[in-house]
Amino acid sequence: xxxxxxxxxxxxxxxxxxxxxxxxxxxxxxxxxxxxxxxxxxxxxxxxxxxxxxxxxxxxxxxxxxxxxxxxxxxxxxxxxxxxxxxxxxxxxxxxxxxxxxxxxxxxxxxxxxxxxxxxxxxxxxxxxxxxxxxxxxxxxxxxxxxxxxxxxxxxxxxxxxxxxxxxxxxxxxxxxxxxxxxxxxxxxxxxxxxxxxxxxxxxxxxxxxxxxxxxxxxxxxxxxxxxxxxxxxxxxxxxxxxxxxxxxxxxxxxxxxxxxxxxxxxxxxxxxxxxxxxxxxxxxxxxxxxxxxxxxxxxxxxxxxxxxxxxxxxxxxxxxxxxxxxxxxxxxxxxxxxxxxxxxxxxxxxxxxxxxxxxxxxxxxxxxxxxxxxxxxxxxxxxxxxxxxxxxxxxxx
Numbered sequence: 001x002x003x004x005x006x007x008x009x010x011x012x013x014x015x016x017x018x019x020x021x022x023x024x025x026x027x028x029x030x031x032x033x034x035x036x037x038x039x040x041x042x043x044x045x046x047x048x049x050x051x052x053x054x055x056x057x058x059x060x061x062x063x064x065x066x067x068x069x070x071x072x073x074x075x076x077x078x079x080x081x082x083x084x085x086x087x088x089x090x091x092x093x094x095x096x097x098x099x100x101x102x103x104x105x106x107x108x109x110x111x112x113x114x115x116x117x118x119x120x121x122x123x124x125x126x127x128x129x130x131x132x133x134x135x136x137x138x139x140x141x142x143x144x145x146x147x148x149x150x151x152x153x154x155x156x157x158x159x160x161x162x163x164x165x166x167x168x169x170x171x172x173x174x175x176x177x178x179x180x181x182x183x184x185x186x187x188x189x190x191x192x193x194x195x196x197x198x199x200x201x202x203x204x205x206x207x208x209x210x211x212x213x214x215x216x217x218x219x220x221x222x223x224x225x226x227x228x229x230x231x232x233x234x235x236x237x238x239x240x241x242x243x244x245x246x247x248x249x250x251x252x253x254x255x256x257x258x259x260x261x262x263x264x265x266x267x268x269x270x271x272x273x274x275x276x277x278x279x280x281x282x283x284x285x286x287x288x289x290x291x292x293x294x295x296x297x298x299x300x301x302x303x304x305x306x307x308x309x310x311x312x313x314x315x316x317x318x319x320x321x322x323x324x325x326x327x328x329x330x331x332x333x334x335x336x337x338x339x340x341x342x343x344x345x346x347x348x349x350x351x352x353x354x355x356x357x358x359x360x361x362x363x364x365x366x367x368x369x370x371x372x373x374x375x376x377x378x379x380x381x382x383x384x385x386x387x388x389x390x391x392x393x394x395x396x397x398x
Contacts, residue, residue: 013110115141128371190219247303248348254287
């Protein structure tokens with residue numbers, strides 16, 4: 001019997017389109033002899049749509065036309081089981097479910113979907129889902145919170161200055177703070193976005209002003225960090241859970257002319273080592289060196305750090321951990337942890353013998369393992385407090 005998997009993607013996020021690319025890739029790699037694939041597209045207005053047509057990348061050139069061939073859908077929990085139902089109910093007769101679901105595979109990126117919001121919804125339904133649980137998803141999405149936790153755990157991270165719009169600081173005041181704390185050059189980024197969206201490099205007060213305006217247009221909180229000199233970016237993925245985690249091969253993405261990776265370099269320009277089509281291939285199209293040109297000692301240290309951080313933050317499934325390294329000294333810092341990386345970082349696993357289909361299978365297996373464990377935890381206890389509600393009344397004190 002096949003395991004029915006709801007593959008969720010899209011969402012109200014600036015990384016919506018990248019999610020679509022990653023999900024279509026994943027659905028093509030899933031073993032249909034083992035899994036029943038239920039594509040669930042989350043439109044930018046939050047509506048769920050179902051249809052096998054959603055697996056065809058070419059159809060996304062005209063999304064309204066694509067959705068006209070699909071069905072609005074909703075998840076329903078009944079008697080301890082979770083179903084995917086069409087939203088439109090039959091006028092006569094009983095509406096049949098689209099599928100009885102065994103698990104969900106969220107392939108979503110960014111705010112409102114990767115940050116614990118969607119994970120919390122699935123957990124409330126009682127549907128096992130691949131990837132990080134609610135807390136780990138939320139922590140890793142907030143780059144500053146993640147930094148604070150990792151520093152407390154002894155992991156190497158850069159210092160950072162967190163600025164909230166609600167603080168009411170003027171641009172001039174923020175510039176004074178940043179200059180006194182770090183000096184130039186600086187990196188300015190929204191605190192809770194990925195795919196290098198909204199990130200800028202500032203070399204002086206004028207470019208810092210522009211960088212702040214850009215970052216604040218995407219988020220209410222921004223993070224300012226010192227720029228690493230002689231920068232090399234080294235990435236490593238990790239697969240597993242808090243009990244056991246193994247690292248992938250390391251890569252070094254090829255940066256843009258300014259020495260770092262922006263959205264266009266990652267997704268639009270394409271690359272030599274990826275598949276043809278540039279942006280259609282997601283992160284797989286980015287030019288990169290695999291394995292990264294680093295010493296065996298540095299490689300081992302980065303892999304150990306990546307796996308340790310993954311377990312420390314109680315992550316699950318597959319995550320990509322991005323490091324910043326000073327090419328002159330070899331010193332490195334953990335930059336961020338992507339709980340649902342672009343293309344699920346499958347390109348980092350193939351060099352160590354893990355095919356994409358097997359990677360997805362392991363992620364689903366880990367989701368079901370976590371669900372079994374959580375089913376053994378007590379979440380309620382018997383009490384007669386409601387039987388005595390008359391003692392409190394509608395205005396009484398508890």
